[in-house]
Amino acid sequence: MAGGDTSWRPLARPLLIPAWLVIGIFALLPVLLMAVYSFLTKEFRGGVIWDFTLTAYDQFFITRGLFGDEAAQVEWTYITIFGLSILQAGICTALCLIVGFPTAWFIATRPARTRAVWLFLITIPYWVNLLIRTVSLKFLIRDNGPLNEGLMSIGLIDGPLPLVNTNLAVQLGLFYSYLPFMVLPIYAAVERYNFALSEAAADLYASRWTTLREIVLPVVRPGIVAGCILVFVPALGAFLAPDLLGGAKTFMIGSLIEEQFKGSQGNWPFGAAVSMILLSLVLMALLIYARAAAREGER
Amino acid sequence: MKGVRYYPGFLPLTVLCLVILYAPLIVVMAYSFNGSTSITKWGGFSLRWYVDVFTGPDAGRFGQAAWNSLTIALMAATSATVIATAAALAMVKGGRFRGKGASFALINLPLMVPEIVTAVASLIFFTAIGLTTGYGTILVAHMAFCIPFAFLPIAARLEGIEGSYEQAARDLYATRAQAFRLILLPLLAPGLASGWLLAFIISLDDFIITNFVKGAGMETLPTAIFGSVKQGIKPNIMAISTLMLAVSVLFVTAAYLINRKGQKTP
Amino acid sequence: MRKLLLGTCLLASPAFAEGELKVYHWFEYIPQELVDKFQAETGIAVTIDTYDSNESMLAALKAGRLGEYDVAVPADFMVGIMIADGMLDSFTPEEMPNLGNIEPKWLDVPFDPGRKHSIPYQWGSTSFSVNRDVYQGDISSLATIFDPPPELSGKINVLDSQNEVLILGSLYLGIPQCTQDREQLKALNDMLLAAKPHWASFGSDIAKDVLVSGDAAAGMIYNGFSAKARAEGANVEYVYPKEGHVVWMDNVVLLKDAPNRDHALKFMNFLLDPVNAAAVTNYAAYTSGVAGVEPYLDEAIKTSPENNPPADITPGVFAEACDEETQKLYDAIWTNLKK
Numbered sequence: 001m002a003g004g005d006t007s008w009r010p011l012a013r014p015l016l017i018p019a020w021l022v023i024g025i026f027a028l029l030p031v032l033l034m035a036v037y038s039f040l041t042k043e044f045r046g047g048v049i050w051d052f053t054l055t056a057y058d059q060f061f062i063t064r065g066l067f068g069d070e071a072a073q074v075e076w077t078y079i080t081i082f083g084l085s086i087l088q089a090g091i092c093t094a095l096c097l098i099v100g101f102p103t104a105w106f107i108a109t110r111p112a113r114t115r116a117v118w119l120f121l122i123t124i125p126y127w128v129n130l131l132i133r134t135v136s137l138k139f140l141i142r143d144n145g146p147l148n149e150g151l152m153s154i155g156l157i158d159g160p161l162p163l164v165n166t167n168l169a170v171q172l173g174l175f176y177s178y179l180p181f182m183v184l185p186i187y188a189a190v191e192r193y194n195f196a197l198s199e200a201a202a203d204l205y206a207s208r209w210t211t212l213r214e215i216v217l218p219v220v221r222p223g224i225v226a227g228c229i230l231v232f233v234p235a236l237g238a239f240l241a242p243d244l245l246g247g248a249k250t251f252m253i254g255s256l257i258e259e260q261f262k263g264s265q266g267n268w269p270f271g272a273a274v275s276m277i278l279l280s281l282v283l284m285a286l287l288i289y290a291r292a293a294a295r296e297g298e299r
Numbered sequence: 300m301k302g303v304r305y306y307p308g309f310l311p312l313t314v315l316c317l318v319i320l321y322a323p324l325i326v327v328m329a330y331s332f333n334g335s336t337s338i339t340k341w342g343g344f345s346l347r348w349y350v351d352v353f354t355g356p357d358a359g360r361f362g363q364a365a366w367n368s369l370t371i372a373l374m375a376a377t378s379a380t381v382i383a384t385a386a387a388l389a390m391v392k393g394g395r396f397r398g399k400g401a402s403f404a405l406i407n408l409p410l411m412v413p414e415i416v417t418a419v420a421s422l423i424f425f426t427a428i429g430l431t432t433g434y435g436t437i438l439v440a441h442m443a444f445c446i447p448f449a450f451l452p453i454a455a456r457l458e459g460i461e462g463s464y465e466q467a468a469r470d471l472y473a474t475r476a477q478a479f480r481l482i483l484l485p486l487l488a489p490g491l492a493s494g495w496l497l498a499f500i501i502s503l504d505d506f507i508i509t510n511f512v513k514g515a516g517m518e519t520l521p522t523a524i525f526g527s528v529k530q531g532i533k534p535n536i537m538a539i540s541t542l543m544l545a546v547s548v549l550f551v552t553a554a555y556l557i558n559r560k561g562q563k564t565p
Numbered sequence: 566m567r568k569l570l571l572g573t574c575l576l577a578s579p580a581f582a583e584g585e586l587k588v589y590h591w592f593e594y595i596p597q598e599l600v601d602k603f604q605a606e607t608g609i610a611v612t613i614d615t616y617d618s619n620e621s622m623l624a625a626l627k628a629g630r631l632g633e634y635d636v637a638v639p640a641d642f643m644v645g646i647m648i649a650d651g652m653l654d655s656f657t658p659e660e661m662p663n664l665g666n667i668e669p670k671w672l673d674v675p676f677d678p679g680r681k682h683s684i685p686y687q688w689g690s691t692s693f694s695v696n697r698d699v700y701q702g703d704i705s706s707l708a709t710i711f712d713p714p715p716e717l718s719g720k721i722n723v724l725d726s727q728n729e730v731l732i733l734g735s736l737y738l739g740i741p742q743c744t745q746d747r748e749q750l751k752a753l754n755d756m757l758l759a760a761k762p763h764w765a766s767f768g769s770d771i772a773k774d775v776l777v778s779g780d781a782a783a784g785m786i787y788n789g790f791s792a793k794a795r796a797e798g799a800n801v802e803y804v805y806p807k808e809g810h811v812v813w814m815d816n817v818v819l820l821k822d823a824p825n826r827d828h829a830l831k832f833m834n835f836l837l838d839p840v841n842a843a844a845v846t847n848y849a850a851y852t853s854g855v856a857g858v859e860p861y862l863d864e865a866i867k868t869s870p871e872n873n874p875p876a877d878i879t880p881g882v883f884a885e886a887c888d889e890e891t892q893k894l895y896d897a898i899w900t901n902l903k904k
Contacts, residue, residue, distance in 0.1 A: 008388055008393050011393065012390075012392075012394070012396050013389070013396065015386065015393070016385070016389045018381075019383070019385065019405070019406055019450075022382060022442055022446065023406060023408055023443055026421065026439050026442070026443035027408050030423070031416075033420050033423060034420045044889045045623065045650075046624050066750070066751070066894065066897050066898070068893075077900065080904065098312070099315060099319075102306070102309035102310075102312040103316045105306065105309055106310065109304040115489070116492065116554060117555050119492060120496075120551040120554065122316075122320065123499075123500050124544065124547045124551065125320045125321060125323075125324055126503070127500070128324060128327055131524065131525060132537070133324075135532060136323035136324070140322055140326060142778060142779075143780070144778075165765050172319075176319060176320070176323070179316065180496075180497065180500070181448070181497060183316075184452055184494075184496060184497055185451055185452040185493060185497075187493060188452045188455055188456040188490040188492075188494075189455050189459055191456075191489040192459035192460070192489075198303035199303050222456075222458040223452070223455040223456070225455070226452055227451075229407070229410070229451060230448065243725070243768065244771070247764075248725050248768055249761070249764070251900070251903045253413070254413060257413045257416065261415050261419050262415065262617075262618055262624060263620055264726070264896075265899070266620060266623070266624070271416070272416065275412060275413050278411075278413065279411050279412060282411045283411060286407060287403075287404060290400055290403050336797065337797040340777065340798050356596070356601070422625065422628045422630070426628065426629025511625060511628075514633070515612045515613075515614040515633060515634060516587070516612030516614060525592065532774070
């Protein structure tokens with residue numbers, strides 16, 4: 001050790017202090033407050049009464065019929081909403097990965113000078129408000145919109161493809177909302193990749209796709225994981241794309257929670273409880289991943 | 300034989316990605332020049348909505364809102380990137396320490412909580428500790444929820460950087476700060492750029508949290524724009540959006556030119 | 566750009582402010598010119614903060630914003646709720662010289678008898694509109710929405726608002742609001758579930774745009790919104806159905822702990838002046854509750870079929886605020902519908 005210490009270990013805690021402080025005060029404390037709220041009694045039409053109860057969680061998991069006097073049964077309504085939202089966010093993440101990885105790869109293989117410009121090109125559309133972008137997307141895909149008119153004029157289809165108010169439109173909207181959150185982290189990781197490794201693999205007669213799977217993917221995996229987290233988790237709670245493009249016919253997690261705070265139901269403890277259940281699910285998934293990653297790191 | 304950087308299908312997917320990203324923007328730009336008051340019916344080419352943006356009754360409100368949005372996004376993204384970089388160094392380079400798992404969860408917490416919950420809870424919290432809602436509360440709230448968006452790309456980048464570079468620098472008698480500034484930071488740059496950009500667009504776009512913690516008379520662009528929704532989106536919103544795109548293109552061009560100049564003089 | 570933006574900020578804050586007024590208002594519901602006029606007449610600087618639903622206004626006030634604003638603009642039933650929760654201050658007729666301008670029928674309203682806390686802002690109705698290019702048949706009944714003809718099935722937008730959907734549904738079935746009768750509630754629940762497959766989308770903010778763009782051929786809508794759709798070229802007819810329709814009124818209320826109570830009263834009094842009330846109507850395309858506005862109204866609004874129903878229509882009903890136990894049942898029906 002000629003040059004001295006390079007260990008970051010003693011600095012780890014000091015370096016985390018700013019993050020702890022900012023998030024602790026402005027995110028953790030409000031969340032703890034909400035955790036408490038989920039165990040309180042709802043005040044009629046919004047607000048809470050400081051009487052501790054499990055009513056909100058009971059409402060989530062158990063049903064006693066429309067009038068509340070039937071035998072208690074498992075309430076599938078909200079579990080189904082969770083399932084559908086998770087499925088939707090999962091598909092969105094997969095789509096973003098399929099398109100986002102090649103895009104990130106493409107940017108990383110440009111000359112160093114132009115890479116920053118490409119990054120900006122990916123993010124420029126996001127200077128326009130999400131609502132406006134989603135409305136414009138809807139304009140493009142509606143029955144008499146440019147996409148359908150174009151396809152019909154070249155004779156590819158006879159009648160308009162019904163896209164608006166379908167799950168396909170919702171997926172398109174979600175994909176459009178979160179794409180850069182996949183591209184940029186992957187780019188950050190791919191840019192580091194040493195192409196000499198690919199060349200070495202090619203010299204050993206590995207096919208392109210074997211090289212991609214066996215050599216590239218392990219190196220850029222942290223970027224892919226970061227991208228998946230950044231797309232999946234926000235997509236779980238998204239409601240603008242489902243509402244505007246899907247027709248808001250069914251609650252998603254995001255709109256269900258929104259309704260409890262801003263809709264006429266005004267049930268804060270239930271909204272808080274749904275959020276806490278969502279939070280614990282995501283938290284569990286993240287911690288399991290972090291454990292697995294740490295174990296792998298030790299090997 | 301094409302090079303190892305080539306993968307069949309990657310280029311078409313990239314093109315697809317750009318087409319999808321930019322197609323709706325063409326609608327936005329086209330309808331900003333619409334002569335009618337509707338965004339669904341075309342009423343001939345006109346610049347009236349641009350005139351409206353600068354001289355209409357809401358000109359002051361939108362100008363101020365755009366200014367607030369840009370300054371808040373710049374400050375929130377920058378401070379979040381600094382905080383996230385420090386946190387990423389600790390998490391990735393700091394080895395094992397107690398509370399690491401908890402720290403990881405904490406840093407990503409703003410990502411996991413639905414926005415409306417953060418919004419209501421933050422408002423209750425700010426009111427309880429006697430903070431006046433306004434520019435300051437928006438800024439700190441944005442800073443907090445921007446951190447994970449900056450942290451994840453930076454940490455992902457950092458994981459690919461071996462300690463050997465830094466060790467080599469230290470072997471050559473660079474001080475610790477020098478090794479960090481001259482070796483680690485440039486290696487980290489793509490991660491920093493990605494993280495900062497994501498934090499920036501997340502802050503620029505936020506409506507729900509901002510709407511709750513902004514206080515009377517404060518507007519950001521999203522809150523001002525959502526205002527127009529009750530009566531239907533008018534083309535003046537499209538004009539404002541197009542102007543925002545123009546500003547962003549200016550930024551990009553400036554960044555490109557500065558970058559090129561920097562590369563000419565090593 | 567920066568210089569320009571700075572310039573506009575300076576313009577936005579009047580230098581001669583003699584006091585201030587904080588208004589909590591709906592998005593895009595007051596013309597900026599009218600606010601400027603008030604500022605010029607009184608020297609009071611007005612700041613407007615906005616909300617997008619009655620409930621989100623209530624949520625924000627309950628989360629600690631009460632005491633920050635002077636006035637807000639809740640709908641009829643919400644005025645009742647806010648009075649019951651003690652969130653409103655009251656005023657005397659002497660403090661509101663223009664109180665006599667209110668049309669007599671809006672003076673003694675059920676949600677604020679005798680107008681002690683609120684003044685009318687705009688009122689209108691909620692029912693539905695049909696694109697007459699698509700469907701020319703009989704549209705006099707709410708069945709057009711709840712049991713639609715094949716031409717309209719799958720092309721209907723419904724307001725994404727629990728109150729309005731459930732009340733119109735109740736009117737269609739002829740059952741009273743806030744009923745606790747099991748059979749009636751069950752019937753409402755089943756009718757809505759059967760109607761849902763005919764609907765293309767739920768949406769309130771988009772109610773006008775879907776009609777103009779052709780995404781929907783019929784839709785629940787507010788009368789002023791439908792008038793705007795017609796003005797933008799859609800051949801839509803607004804219906805006052807034979808089963809009845811929903812009437813609503815937005816009201817300016819004096820909030821409890823208003824920091825500038827005197828200025829708030831001045832502002833409310835200002836809005837009761839027929840010239841100013843007409844300015845709001847010309848902007849929002851609904852109807853003011855103030856007498857004597859006609860000379861100042863735009864011709865198109867004065868004569869619009871949406872605002873001037875024939876005399877023989879079934880009268881509309883206000884939304885009633887149900888008690889907590891009953892409301893729970895309606896909440897459950899709504900969740901059932903949207904799951």
